[in-house]
Amino acid sequence: MxxxxxxxxxxxxxxxxxxxxxxxxxxxxxxxxxxxxxxxxxxxxxxxxxxxxxxxxxxxxxxxxxxxxxxxxxxxxxxxxxxxxxxxxxxxxxxxxxxxxxxxxxxxxxxxxxxxxxxxxxxxxxxxxTDGELRDTIEAKPAFNDLLRAAGVPATVRIPSVRVDRLPDLAELRRAVGTNTVVVQSGATSGGRGTVFVTSERDLDDAARLRGPYRVAAFVDGWSSNTTVLSVPDGQGGVSVYVDRPSHKSVGVAELGIGPAKSAGNDWSRPWPTGAATVLVECAERITEWAWRRHRAAGLFGLDAILTAEGHVYPNEINWRNQARPRCPPSTSSVAACRRSSPPTWP
Structure with a gap:
């Protein structure tokens, strides 16, 4: 075929x-x-x-x-x-x-x-x-590293980060995560509004305007990505997990008048390296199974990650809501199947 x-x-x-x-x-x-x-x-x-x-x-x-x-x-x-x-x-x-x-x-x-x-x-x-309060809990950026740890995502693919209630000086943050540029995130926001790339004290002042607590993470040089994940109760106490092909996500396109962390669209024309895609799928499966065990939560969500030039992959954000951008099958079909708790008919 x-x-x-x-x-x-x-x-x-x-x-x-x-x-x-x-x-x-x-x-x-x-x-x-x-x-x-x-x-x-x-x-x-x-x-x-x-x-x-x-x-x-x-x-x-x-x-x-x-x-x-x-x-x-x-x-x-x-x-x-x-x-x-x-x-x-x-x-x-x-x-x-x-x-x-x-x-x-x-x-x-x-x-x-x-x-x-x-x-x-x-x-x-x-x-x-998905329930809005549950979405806030799972998406909370300051708790993301704790989520990855609880889900059993290997430490080798977790970005070094710390959770702080108040932002100390930039030198201390750099020592804590090990990079000159640090990424400050707050809340359960969308569209890159809760993310600030900090390279100077002025940037840190901008980050401090966000409401704490904060996740402060090392900056990883690579391509941003969005991957759609769907989990459906399997009728046997667990969930079936479907992971779409990861994209390359355009960020940092200031010419469009958007923030540096906001996506300008997804590109699926360039396949990911097989090894990196396999790691990302394994991370998505672990997160999905954790959400089911911990919250009895199933449905459609987006998992963002960074792919480096060396082929390493690092999950960096979860969007537990229907905003994901699958290529096929259509998201509404997927969610409807999930809400009636029956396996989808597509492979």
Whole structure:
């Protein structure tokens, strides 16, 4: 079977799996971008079943990739602003309620579940996303090294780091982690907002503006990467683990007006060295199994890592939410399968 035929077969299986998971129920997305799933239901290997019945978001949908119905805060305010980007969902509460009341037993997908989302889904709906408080616990950057240790991730692939409640002077941090450039991280934030690369006292002042506690890690020179991981309860007390091919992630693209740690996109065209990919998969499996043992948590998440020129790999962050960027099968199909606790039909 050719690569194209194999991919087509996997997409067909994902389509069948999604149809079985939805079981005729309407799919609703609650996401800042109301056409966020567009790559799944448009273009090559499109899965029409992934076109949301209703998409609730901040920004109006792209006309070329419309969901069946879109409800966007931008349609009411006619503005785009930082404040609007952060508090659009409460503003959309009444409009979302009005749309959702017309749907029978909707399945609502989002980055992670919140009390407001559960209220919107009401008694008949299902929120197909990880719990928000659990997400904060697992994603907490100051606790990342403890998570890796508890999961049994070998010390040889753990970046030297320390957890501090307050940032001491730069010389002390350099001694603690062993590099001139140190990486300061805080909270459970996304988009690189909780990460500062520190090479000077001025940088350290910027890092101190983040709310502690902090993870201070050695700087590793290499390529950033994002890998999608899915765990599904196997019905026998454990989980089945699926790990996507790791990407090369573009960071440090200041020309786009974004922070140095924020991703500008993922590239899967350059395969990872086999040995490094094997190590990353083993790390992902250990983390996934730990999350199931410790929290009975399963689902879709992203594991970030650094790949060095020498082929060494170092996990550096976990994003326990539906933000991961798998190539195939589509993320919503995966999450729906997980939430009904049944193995997916695709290999």
């Amino acid at each position: 050719t690569d194209l035929a194999q991919m087509s077969a996997i997409v067909d299986q994902a389509r069948e799996g999604l149809a079985a998971a939805l079981a005729g129920r309407p799919l609703v997305t609650v996401e800042r971008l109301t056409s966020a799933l567009r790559t799944s239901y448009t273009g090559p290997a499109a899965i029409e079943e992934l076109r949301p019945t209703l998409s609730i978001g901040c920004y109006r949908a792209w006309p070329a990739a419309m969901p069946r119905t879109a409800a966007a805060a931008e349609d009411h305010t006619l503005i785009r602003s930082t404040q609007e980007r952060h508090d659009w969902l409460p503003r959309m509460r009444r409009d979302a309620d009005r749309h959702l009341r017309t749907l029978n037993r909707p399945i609502v997908t989002a980055w992670y579940a919140t009390p407001l989302l559960r209220d919107l889904a009401a008694a008949s709906g299902t929120v197909a996303a």
